[in-house]
Amino acid sequence: MRAMVTGAARGLGAAIAGRLARDGADIVLLDVSAGVTATAERLARGVGGAGDVGGVADGQVAVGLIADVSDEIACAAAVDRAIHAIGGVDVLVNNAGIGGPDTDVAGTSLAEFRRVLDVNLTGTFLMCRAVATVMIGQGSGGAIVNMGSVFGQQGVARGAGYCASKAGVALLTHSLALELAPHDIRVNTIAPGNMATEMHWDELRSRAALAGTTFDEQVTMVRAAVPLGRHGTGDDIAGTVAWLVSPDASYVTGQTIGVNGGIWLS
Amino acid sequence: MPGRLAGRRALVTGGAGGIGLACARRLLAEGAEVVLLDRRADALSSAAGVGAAPVACDIRDPGAVAAAVTRAAGLLNGPADVLVNSAGVYRIAPLLDLTPGEWDDVLAVNLRGTFLAGRAVAAALIAAGRPGAIVNISSTAGLVADAVEPSAHYNASKAGVLALTRQMAAEWAPYGIRANAVCPGVIDTPMLRIMDDPAAGAAYLQAGVPQRRLGSADEVAAVTAFLASDDASYLTGAAVPVDGGATAI
Numbered sequence: 001m002r003a004m005v006t007g008a009a010r011g012l013g014a015a016i017a018g019r020l021a022r023d024g025a026d027i028v029l030l031d032v033s034a035g036v037t038a039t040a041e042r043l044a045r046g047v048g049g050a051g052d053v054g055g056v057a058d059g060q061v062a063v064g065l066i067a068d069v070s071d072e073i074a075c076a077a078a079v080d081r082a083i084h085a086i087g088g089v090d091v092l093v094n095n096a097g098i099g100g101p102d103t104d105v106a107g108t109s110l111a112e113f114r115r116v117l118d119v120n121l122t123g124t125f126l127m128c129r130a131v132a133t134v135m136i137g138q139g140s141g142g143a144i145v146n147m148g149s150v151f152g153q154q155g156v157a158r159g160a161g162y163c164a165s166k167a168g169v170a171l172l173t174h175s176l177a178l179e180l181a182p183h184d185i186r187v188n189t190i191a192p193g194n195m196a197t198e199m200h201w202d203e204l205r206s207r208a209a210l211a212g213t214t215f216d217e218q219v220t221m222v223r224a225a226v227p228l229g230r231h232g233t234g235d236d237i238a239g240t241v242a243w244l245v246s247p248d249a250s251y252v253t254g255q256t257i258g259v260n261g262g263i264w265l266s
Numbered sequence: 267m268p269g270r271l272a273g274r275r276a277l278v279t280g281g282a283g284g285i286g287l288a289c290a291r292r293l294l295a296e297g298a299e300v301v302l303l304d305r306r307a308d309a310l311s312s313a314a315g316v317g318a319a320p321v322a323c324d325i326r327d328p329g330a331v332a333a334a335v336t337r338a339a340g341l342l343n344g345p346a347d348v349l350v351n352s353a354g355v356y357r358i359a360p361l362l363d364l365t366p367g368e369w370d371d372v373l374a375v376n377l378r379g380t381f382l383a384g385r386a387v388a389a390a391l392i393a394a395g396r397p398g399a400i401v402n403i404s405s406t407a408g409l410v411a412d413a414v415e416p417s418a419h420y421n422a423s424k425a426g427v428l429a430l431t432r433q434m435a436a437e438w439a440p441y442g443i444r445a446n447a448v449c450p451g452v453i454d455t456p457m458l459r460i461m462d463d464p465a466a467g468a469a470y471l472q473a474g475v476p477q478r479r480l481g482s483a484d485e486v487a488a489v490t491a492f493l494a495s496d497d498a499s500y501l502t503g504a505a506v507p508v509d510g511g512a513t514a515i
Contacts, residue, residue: 174514181476181511193500227439232500239497248267248488251451251481254514255507262435262502 001025002086003245004079006069006127007096009035011197012147015234016093016241017062018043023242025091026061028082032068032096040064061086069096069123079130088138091245092131094124094146094169099199100162102206113161120165121172128176132185141184143245146173148189150260166191170256177254186253188244193260194222196231227262270495272297275342277335279325279383280353281318282309284455285403288483289350290318292491298348301338303383305353325353325379335386345390347398348494351380351427354403356457360416369419376423381430384445388438397442399494402431403486404447406509414470415459424449428505435503444502446493451509454480476511 003020007013008029017029021043029040043062063085067078082089097120101112124146135142151159152166170189177187194200204218211218223230240259243249258264276293280286281302290300290313300318304310307322314320319341323334339345354376359368380402391398407417408424427447434445452460452475461467461480471478489508492498507513 177511177514178476182478184477186511227436228444228500228502229440236500239495239499240501243489243492243497248492250488251477251485251508251510252489252506253477253511257501257506258504259498259500261500262439264432264503 002088003091004028005093006030009033009039012234012237013095014039015238019238019242026086029064030067036064070118075126075130089131089134090142092144094127100159116161117165121168135185136183144187145244146189148191150191150193174254189256191256191258193263270296274298274348275346276300276348277338277346278350279303282306282313285483285486286352288487289490291316292487299342326374331382345394349387349400351402353379358415358417361418372419373423377426392441400445401490401493402427402447404428404449406449406451432503447505449507450486451512452480
């Protein structure tokens with residue numbers, strides 16, 4: 001398996017890259033942050049300890065590339081370099097994303113609104129376009145997993161841009177699944193709930209400041225709303241990604257899989 | 267993934283054929299101990315050849331289900347911590363011809379049976395203080411209507427299974443029991459009717475299924491095994507279509 005994972009320097013993306021590597025993939029990690037190089041090196045060496053993303057076996061490749069997925073040229077260049085590094089692409093995981101500005105609609109600048117759509121939605125489109133073209137040329141099928149969100153399935157006050165971007169990802173996925181099915185390329189969305197990531201903690205800090213509560217109170221409130229009683233982890237998402245890109249999901253395409261601890265239910 | 271379900275104890279209802287049997291095979295291959303429940307004793311004994319223990323049970327009967335779940339716990343040396351509710355019947359009848367008796371018969375197996383087995387297994391797990399995973403086999407018929415093969419009773423039963431699954435997930439999450447549903451589309455099993463007319467079936471696959479082929483019971487079993495495993499540790503209350511993209515159209 002030859003895989004590309006975007007937004008892979010830390011958090012969910014690093015966990016996903018680690019899992020795919022442990023499952024035997026040669027892997028290219030993309031991130032706008034230069035930290036991606038170190039993450040890839042740790043993966044390639046199989047170093048444990050803090051921020052452990054798991055190791056690869058001898059002969060497996062893990063390469064980090066710095067790229068902004070909202071940049072058309074950068075995406076095309078990254079895919080070219082990935083083909084050079086791992087010989088092709090069978091799996092693409094579009095995990096790169098940013099949180100919304102957490103502002104009310106009157107106070108949201110056009111630049112802020114465009115930025116979240118540029119990274120979360122347009123970035124996903126650009127990477128899908130570049131990689132689908134490669135996969136069709138290879139003629140051996142493939143699997144694409146796009147990261148949506150439970151907040152692409154329900155709205156959030158002060159979250160219009162983020163929610164719209166993630167809802168867009170789900171329908172982008174839907175459409176590409178129909179279009180690419182004849183090429184045996186499956187395209188699915190994962191919709192995480194509240195995850196134990198820096199992006200989520202930033203959001204809770206912002207909410208705490210706004211509501212005049214402590215950060216810990218915000219964490220407790222979120223947790224109380226999750227039937228499974230905890231935040232999700234990178235491993236929770238990585239397990240679902242590993243399944244979706246494997247032959248175990250060979251008849252699953254065009255779907256949104258909620259990995260949210262049951263948050264929808266209450 | 268060999269060993270992913272090592273040490274797990276699984277109960278598969280409707281395990282004598284089709285999707286249920288494929289699930290049993292898959293769970294066994296991943297290291298689980300498996301008990302098969304089915305009403306058809308003859309089919310059950312031949313299915314037991316795969317390495318699972320057979321227990322005859324009419325899934326509609328609360329007493330029989332309770333006894334079978336207890337018997338399974340004995341065979342498995344502990345309460346089942348994986349339940350696959352696969353027992354189901356499929357009938358075709360336009361609404362205007364559908365009799366109340368036929369309605370009740372389908373609901374009794376597909377919906378009441380899923381409730382009875384789910385409740386019995388969850389009660390045993392909760393009493394033992396152990397976590398578990400329930401996978402209910404629903405259908406894309408629980409998500410969309412079908413004018414070609416009218417089967418309101420089947421569709422309603424499978425939509426009911428989705429609501430039941432969400433409620434199981436919400437009520438039992440505090441006990442560490444996850445509940446999810448799989449929604450198979452057109453799967454190549456003895457239950458499938460769409461290919462009875464090969465030309466019409468082929469036309470349907472071309473127009474209605476983006477992947478342009480039938481699914482296999484093994485493909486449904488692979489998704490079921492994932493949902494039962496710790497790879498799905500934060501997934502509960504979900505309905506996962508396995509339909510070649512049919513519901514994405």
